[in-house]
Ligand SMILES: Nc1ncnc2c1ncn2[C@@H]1O[C@H](COP(=O)(O)OP(=O)(O)OP(=O)(O)O)[C@@H](O)[C@H]1O
Ligand SMILES: Nc1ncnc2c1ncn2[C@@H]1O[C@H](COP(=O)(O)OP(=O)(O)OP(=O)(O)O)[C@@H](O)[C@H]1O
Ligand SMILES: [Mg+2]
């Protein structure tokens with residue numbers, strides 16, 4: 109359902125051109141569980157932003173669910189993001205003036221869920237990530253790992269068919285990381301597609317397939333024999 | 336040089352009181368290398384902020400370098416921070432409108448270093464963390480791990496006698512993490528004191544002593560036999 113063909117992404121910094129992605133071609137099928145690894149700066153977040161329709165490529169094509177999304181307008185991309193994709197950002201991106209609960213309820217507004225049910229579902233998902241007693245805290249009243257878990261809950265709450273997670277456990281201890289990995293496994297078992305960036309092999313081991321990026325290109329793409 | 340006696344820290348959220356630190360007593364001597372571990376929300380960053388003079392305790396005393404800093408004014412705390420302590424924040428805290436180089440030069444302004452030398456030293460420290468080719472990028476033009484490395488460089492550039500690092504490798508792959516650990520080992524070998532929060536045992540193993548926090552209190556404080 110995710111088909112990238114010769115994707116490139118360039119940034120301009122002053123007079124310099126940074127080639128964040130040099131040529132990435134990749135297919136991910138419905139229900140796959142993929143981990144993306146690679147050195148800092150190798151292009152992982154840039155690739156995730158393109159897959160998640162947060163950014164458009166400089167070159168190449170991206171067909172998502174049989175639809176060419178490579179050059180869509182911001183409004184069309186926003187529609188796809190809100191209905192089909194859940195995204196856990198590497199730098200959380202929570203609304204600073206809203207509580208954890210309000211942040212997690214937000215995706216359900218786009219899904220047209222009524223307020224009472226939004227509150228129930230967001231409360232349930234926050235319980236799943238162990239934050240029942242922090243629901244009414246704003247982001248600056250939460251620890252780093254708690255903010256990360258709010259970002260995870262927000263991505264999961266509308267049960268997206270494609271879950272993209274960029275370093276979801278970077279700020280979490282091993283106990284909570286295991287809980288998060290179980291949640292992801294549940295999502296995967298319900299038939300959804302997961303793409304996860306991580307720098308930790310222990311986390312990548314949960315996936316069926318491991319893609320390694322190097323300098324904006326795919327260096328290797330291997331099946332994980334024992335997920 | 337760091338002496339905490341029955342330190343408590345409370346936050347008020349609406350009508351609720353959050354006891355982030357319940358009673359922490361702890362001594363760290365000059366030249367020690369200490370790792371602090373514990374579950375998400377256990378109080379590690381709160382403790383680091385008090386040690387680093389970014390926050391004052393609700394109760395208890397803190398004597399730093401023979402001086403009681405428990406109830407100092409913001410100005411006095413700022414003076415201590417800028418001259419004696421280097422701090423790597425869990426959420427980076429870079430100036431968004433300034434380049435990596437400018438962000439790393441900033442602590443040297445407080446140290447009274449002239450501009451030409453500030454530039455040289457900041458350039459050198461950015462090279463130490465592998466960011467020579469990203470010096471003129473602003474934070475939003477950098478990857479997550481690159482921002483983390485700018486935060487590390489900024490903390491190291493004025494060779495502080497006390498280095499405090501809150502999850503310094505949370506966004507870094509194992510290769511770069513090892514480079515950062517070597518840099519920290521150099522700082523330690525020069526006689527400085529290091530306190531590092533981490534959730535990864537592989538990183539904590541570099542320290543001589545491992546303190547575990549649980550629910551705002553010290554659960555264990557053990558010597559690491561093979562750092
Ligand atoms: N400004 C604040 N207002 C209210 N509660 C706060 C505030 N800052 C922190 N807390 C609470 O205090 C507790 C300790 O927070 P702290 O940031 O020290 O945890 P931590 O051990 O660093 O966690 P992590 O590993 O997730 O970064 C958490 O439960 C958090 O919700
Ligand atoms: N807006 C931008 N402008 C200029 N360069 C950028 C921009 N965003 C990213 N880059 C550069 O593109 C490269 C890839 O960035 P990306 O964020 O994808 O890396 P990453 O693999 O996610 O790294 P990390 O593991 O550190 O998060 C980096 O070298 C970065 O400096
Ligand atoms: Mg990234």
Ligand SMILES: [Mg+2]
Nearest residue numbers: 251252380425
């Ligand atoms: Mg913390």
